[in-house]
Amino acid sequence: MTPSDTSSGAPMILVVDDFADGRELAVDALTHAGFRVAEAENGIEALEHAQRLAPALILMDLALPGVDGWEVIRRLRADARTREIPVVALTAHALKTQAERAREAGCRGFLTKPCSPRMLVDEVRRIVGSTAR
Amino acid sequence: MRAAVDPSSRPRRSVGRAGKRAGGSARIALIDALSECSDFSESAEVLLAWIGRWAGISRGVVLGPRAGGALSAVATHGIDPADAGGRWAEVADGGLVAAFEATEPGLIELRAGTPSATALGGGRFHAVPLRQPELGAAPALGLLLVAAQEAALPPDIAWAARALTDRLAALEHARLRRAEASGDEVSSRVREATRELARQNEHLRREARALEQASAMKSQFLVNMSHELRTPLNAILGYTELLLDGVGGECTPQQRKRLERVESNGRHLLAIINDLLDIARIEAGKMPLDLETFKIPVLIDEVIAEVEPLVDRGVITLSRELAPDLPAVTTDRRKLKQIVLNLLTNALKFTPAGAVRVEVGPEDGGDRLSIAVCDTGVGMSAEDQRRIFDEFPHFEGTVAGPWTGTGLGLAISRRLAGMLGGEIALASERRKGSTFTLRFPKRLQS
Numbered sequence: 001m002t003p004s005d006t007s008s009g010a011p012m013i014l015v016v017d018d019f020a021d022g023r024e025l026a027v028d029a030l031t032h033a034g035f036r037v038a039e040a041e042n043g044i045e046a047l048e049h050a051q052r053l054a055p056a057l058i059l060m061d062l063a064l065p066g067v068d069g070w071e072v073i074r075r076l077r078a079d080a081r082t083r084e085i086p087v088v089a090l091t092a093h094a095l096k097t098q099a100e101r102a103r104e105a106g107c108r109g110f111l112t113k114p115c116s117p118r119m120l121v122d123e124v125r126r127i128v129g130s131t132a133r
Numbered sequence: 134m135r136a137a138v139d140p141s142s143r144p145r146r147s148v149g150r151a152g153k154r155a156g157g158s159a160r161i162a163l164i165d166a167l168s169e170c171s172d173f174s175e176s177a178e179v180l181l182a183w184i185g186r187w188a189g190i191s192r193g194v195v196l197g198p199r200a201g202g203a204l205s206a207v208a209t210h211g212i213d214p215a216d217a218g219g220r221w222a223e224v225a226d227g228g229l230v231a232a233f234e235a236t237e238p239g240l241i242e243l244r245a246g247t248p249s250a251t252a253l254g255g256g257r258f259h260a261v262p263l264r265q266p267e268l269g270a271a272p273a274l275g276l277l278l279v280a281a282q283e284a285a286l287p288p289d290i291a292w293a294a295r296a297l298t299d300r301l302a303a304l305e306h307a308r309l310r311r312a313e314a315s316g317d318e319v320s321s322r323v324r325e326a327t328r329e330l331a332r333q334n335e336h337l338r339r340e341a342r343a344l345e346q347a348s349a350m351k352s353q354f355l356v357n358m359s360h361e362l363r364t365p366l367n368a369i370l371g372y373t374e375l376l377l378d379g380v381g382g383e384c385t386p387q388q389r390k391r392l393e394r395v396e397s398n399g400r401h402l403l404a405i406i407n408d409l410l411d412i413a414r415i416e417a418g419k420m421p422l423d424l425e426t427f428k429i430p431v432l433i434d435e436v437i438a439e440v441e442p443l444v445d446r447g448v449i450t451l452s453r454e455l456a457p458d459l460p461a462v463t464t465d466r467r468k469l470k471q472i473v474l475n476l477l478t479n480a481l482k483f484t485p486a487g488a489v490r491v492e493v494g495p496e497d498g499g500d501r502l503s504i505a506v507c508d509t510g511v512g513m514s515a516e517d518q519r520r521i522f523d524e525f526p527h528f529e530g531t532v533a534g535p536w537t538g539t540g541l542g543l544a545i546s547r548r549l550a551g552m553l554g555g556e557i558a559l560a561s562e563r564r565k566g567s568t569f570t571l572r573f574p575k576r577l578q579s
Contacts, residue, residue, distance in 0.1 A: 021368040025375070032380045092360060114367035114403060117374050 011056035011128050012036040016046040016072070017090070018064055022113075026059060029117030030124065043067030047075055050082045056128050059120070062091045062102070073105045086127050090115065155187040155289045163293060167300040173197055173275070176304070177208035180297040184279060185210050188289045192253060193279040195263075195297075196229065204229055204276060211280075212252060232260035233276040238286050238294075257281040261294040265302055274301040352417030359410035363403065370399045401539070408541035412524075415548045422552060424579050426463045429493055429502065430455055436474045437491070440481060448486040456494040462502060464577040468549045472557075475542040476506040476569045483567065484510030501555075501574050509566040518561055522547045546571075553577055 013035045017023035020041070027037045038053050040046040043064050050058060058076070062069030069089065076082040088109035089102040099110045109123050155163075163183045170176040177195035184190045192211035196204040228241050238261040243250035259281045264273040277294050373396045375381075377389065384392065414420040433453055444451050462469075473491070480489045487509035496503045513521065520526045525540035543557075550557050555573025 019364060022364065022371075025368055025371040028375055028380055029371070032375065032378070092363065114363055114370060117371050118378070 010034055010036045012038060012053060013124060013128075014038045014040060014046065014049050014053065014055040014058045016040045016043075016058060016064070016069070017061040018042060019061070022061070025117060026120060029121055030059075032117075033121040033125070035124070035128075043069070043072040046072050047082075050076055050085060051079070054081070055085060057108075057124055058085055058087045059124065060087055060089055062089050062098075070105060073107065077106055088123055088127065155183075155292075159183075159187055160292065160296075163296055167296060170300065170304075172304065173301060174207045176297055176300050177275070180277070180293055181208055181210035184290055184293055188279075188287050188293075189282075190279045190290070193277070194253065196233065196276040196278065198233070198272065198275065204233055206252075207275065212254075229260070229276065229278075232278075233262055233273055235260070235262055236264065238262070238291065240281055240284060253278070253280075259286050259290060261286065261290065263294060263298040263301060265298055274298060274305070349417060352413045352419075355409060355413030356417060356419065359406050359413065362406050363410075366399060366403055366406065370396065370403065373399060405539040405541065408539045408545055411545050412541060412548065415545070415552065420552070422465045422577070422579055423467065424463055424577060425466050426461050427466055428461050429459050429504075432466065432470055433473065433491055433493060433504075436470060436477055439474060440477055444481060449481065449484060450488040451481075451490075452488070453491045454493070459493060459495070459502070460499065460575060462575050464553050464573065464575075468553060469573070472546045472549050472553075472571055473504055473506070475546045476504075476557075476571065479542060479569070480506045480508035480510065480567070483512075484508040487566070496572055499575065501572055503570050503572045505568055505570040507566065507568040512563040512565050512567055513559075513561040514563055518559055521559060522557075 013030050015023055015026045015030070015037060016039075017026065018041050023039055023041065027039060030037050038049050038055060040049050044067055046058070046060065046064075047067075049055070060069045060072065064072070069091075073087055073089075076085060076087065086108040087106065088111060089105075089107040090111045090113060091098055091102075092113040102110045108127050111120060111123055163179070166179045166183070167176055170179055177197075181193050181195060184193055190210065194209045194212065195207045197207040199205045228244060228247075232239055232241050238259060240257055241260045242257050243253060243255060245255060257280075258278045261277040261279075262273040263275040263277060265271070275297075277290075277297070279290060373392055376384065377392050377396065411420070433455065437451065437453060441451070477489070477491065489506070489508045489510075492503075492505040492507065494503055495501070517526070522543050524544045526543075547557055550571055550573065553573045554577055555571055558570045558572070559567065560570075561567035
């Protein structure tokens with residue numbers, strides 16, 4: 001069960017969350033599931049990583065300080081280099097309107113906190129279509 | 134004050150020299166003297182003294198009205214005051230009362246034997262009602278009686294009676310003004326009290342607003358707090374799950390058992406936090422209604438499917454009984470489902486063995502529906518039934534098993550039922566079972 005961050009063939013997931021423990025939980029779960037993982041703790045960092053690393057998927061907490069998740073999604077969509085990267089939104093608000101809004105903004109998936117690592121990995125696998133492990 | 138009548142001692146109050154006819158200065162002297170009088174009797178005395186001096190009247194009396202229609206002597210002239218005091222206290226002889234009520238002066242003859250005739254010594258009298266002609270039928274202020282020397286009323290007496298009347302009217306006005314002033318005092322006190330009341334009302338309004346705000350803040354605090362509690366709890370549950378999944382290497386059976394305890398307690402804590410959040414949201418008015426039209430049987434099936442895996446079919450019969458042709462309902466589906474799920478979970482939790490049945494039927498001619506969850510479980514005493522909808526009620530007879538509750542389920546269900554325009558009724562008997570019945574309108578207006 002060695003984290004497979006060295007296996008260059010595995011898809012890379014960018015995890016964006018300002019809450020370190022929550023972010024590392026996702027990182028651990030995804031790493032354990034065989035993905036390569038990059039982290040960003042704010043919106044600007046997320047945009048930089050997205051452009052530079054071209055991840056297979058971005059897992060994004062919508063409630064970020066400063067440039068929030070919605071704005072990051074808008075900028076990703078406006079940039080040809082990042083337009084096609086699927087985004088899974090992560091939010092603490094279990095409101096139907098939030099899920100709809102996320103879908104309208106172009107998110108491919110929507111997860112509500114608290115979200116178990118298993119559910120998170122399942123959702124990422126569903127979109128990336130990887131069985132990396 | 135009686136001394137004031139004496140012209141020698143108080144020149145200003147003098148009513149002038151003796152004489153047969155009162156000239157201008159004598160009349161001015163009467164006006165002056167009257168203007169210094171402060172009440173009826175003083176004025177009447179001044180008048181009688183003036184008449185005695187200027188009209189040469191030997192006997193006279195001024196009568197004032199008394200309660201009950203009687204008249205009483207206010208001042209006398211040429212009559213022994215002691216004598217008059219005793220006998221004139223009150224007279225209501227017909228002749229005098231009629232003269233008092235008359236509009237014009239007249240000549241009267243006091244009937245012999247009456248107290249007034251005895252006191253005045255008999256004979257004819259000029260009776261002059263002290264009345265203001267401009268006030269028409271208003272009652273006279275008094276009655277002037279003077280011994281008549283001739284049939285015609287002497288002009289000086291007529292004039293003096295008028296002067297006295299004016300003075301009495303002025304005094305009356307002054308009294309009314311004073312009364313008004315004290316009336317003003319009363320009304321100003323009333324105004325002050327009204328203002329005070331308004332101030333207190335405003336104070337209470339402000340306090341009510343402050344309480345409302347405090348309550349809203351409390352609810353907002355709970356919402357925020359629940360959110361803050363969930364974030365770290367999410368990490369605790371997440372890492373526990375990762376460890377159980379073998380992220381840090383395969384767990385020993387001992388470690389696994391302990392981690393599972395962390396997980397189940399964490400999940401229970403999460404359920405409580407979620408319920409608290411629900412209550413806080415409802416109370417803060419932050420749980421909006423989300424209306425949709427749907428079929429009840431589908432919802433019932435969903436709820437049953439959710440609890441099914443936890444039902445031990447060997448000892449529990451779980452069934453549903455739906456009335457035919459149930460109409461589609463328009464209400465908040467999620468809230469309705471939450472209530473039914475809660476009632477059903479509760480029934481299963483308190484039924485160690487037996488039957489649990491969900492019954493759906495129309496109510497009130499079809500405008501409302503009832504969803505009843507009946508069980509043959511442990512039931513409740515009347516005392517417990519009163520507390521069952523409270524937050525965190527504790528009862529005996531909780532069945533060990535897969536059913537965990539937060540102690541907030543029924544409290545939430547009751548609030549949710551209220552939001553749907555409905556209510557939850559309970560019928561229960563110890564060791565026989567319980568029936569919780571939700572009744573709600575078929576069509577909820579937003």
